[in-house]
Amino acid sequence: MPTQLVKDDIASLVDGLNFAQKVERSLDLINDSFAKFGERMVVANSLGKDSVAVWHLAKRVSPRIRGFIVTTRYKPAETVQFMHEEMARFPELKVFRNDDPQPDKLYLADPDQCCNNLKVQPARQAIEEMGVDCWVTGLRCTEGRTRTDFLEIEERDEGLLKLNPILLWQEREVWQYLALHQVSVNPLYAQGYRSLGCAPCTQITSGPDERAGRWLGTSKCGGECGIHTRPLKVSLSA
Numbered sequence: 008m009p010t011q012l013v014k015d016d017i018a019s020l021v022d023g024l025n026f027a028q029k030v031e032r033s034l035d036l037i038n039d040s041f042a043k044f045g046e047r048m049v050v051a052n053s054l055g056k057d058s059v060a061v062w063h064l065a066k067r068v069s070p071r072i073r074g075f076i077v078t079t080r081y082k083p084a085e086t087v088q089f090m091h092e093e094m095a096r097f098p099e100l101k102v103f104r105n106d107d108p109q110p111d112k113l114y115l116a117d118p119d120q121c122c123n124n125l126k127v128q129p130a131r132q133a134i135e136e137m138g139v140d141c142w143v144t145g146l147r148c149t150e151g152r153t154r155t156d157f158l159e160i161e162e163r164d165e166g167l168l169k170l171n172p173i174l175l176w177q178e179r180e181v182w183q184y185l186a187l188h189q190v191s192v193n194p195l196y197a198q199g200y201r202s203l204g205c206a207p208c209t210q211i212t213s214g215p216d217e218r219a220g221r222w223l224g225t226s227k228c229g230g231e232c233g234i235h236t237r238p239l240k241v242s243l244s245a
């Protein structure tokens with residue numbers, strides 16, 4: 008198991024490790040967690056570049072590793088098409104979605120509530136239904152202002168470990184990995200998007216902050232949907 012890092016180590020290792028060392032570290036983190044949790048370790052796949060890199064790493068560790076996708080009624084057509092292609096390639100990806108009625112254009116009036124309904128709730132459902140004790144994400148500490156405070160291994164929810172195996176990777180290294188392994192990516196990147204989400208809440212931007220195009224023009228700009236910040240291990244049957 009790679010040494011558990013503290014916050015100061017993370018900042019220095021983003022530049023201190025080279026690409027090959029980071030890939031090796033990520034594989035070790037996934038391998039060790041899979042050895043410990045087996046089928047109860049599951050990869051979250053948002054269909055963005057970071058997720059497909061983590062999914063590829065996980066498949067190198069074991070083809071048995073399962074994953075889940077949270078989708079919403081507002082995903083762009085390109086993402087929906089890419090999701091179906093990924094599901095055809097990997098039947099072990101399970102899709103979760105909340106189709107309950109909600110106010111029209113809630114994403115304008117209350118994006119936090121909209122994200123809670125359409126993203127956080129299905130993620131909770133995935134954690135419960137798939138019997139997850141460890142979930143694996145594509146979160147990176149250099150993505151934007153809200154992503155600087157995470158660790159590679161965390162237990163923000165009691166009884167639910169969270170593994171962020173590419174936390175140290177730079178954006179360039181993700182693209183480097185995907186190119187080297189010829190991994191298929193969401194076609195929206197070819198249009199100029201750098202961070203992908205629901206259509207009404209995602210725009211093309213440039214500049215240093217990768218997530219600046221998310222919820223642009225709202226107080227949630229560059230922020231989080233809640234999957235990484237809200238409790239996921241809650242009993243939905245209660």
Ligand code: SF4
Nearest residue numbers: 114118121122205208
């Ligand atoms: S990203 Fe926008 S449309 Fe999607 S769930 Fe969040 S607020 Fe709703």
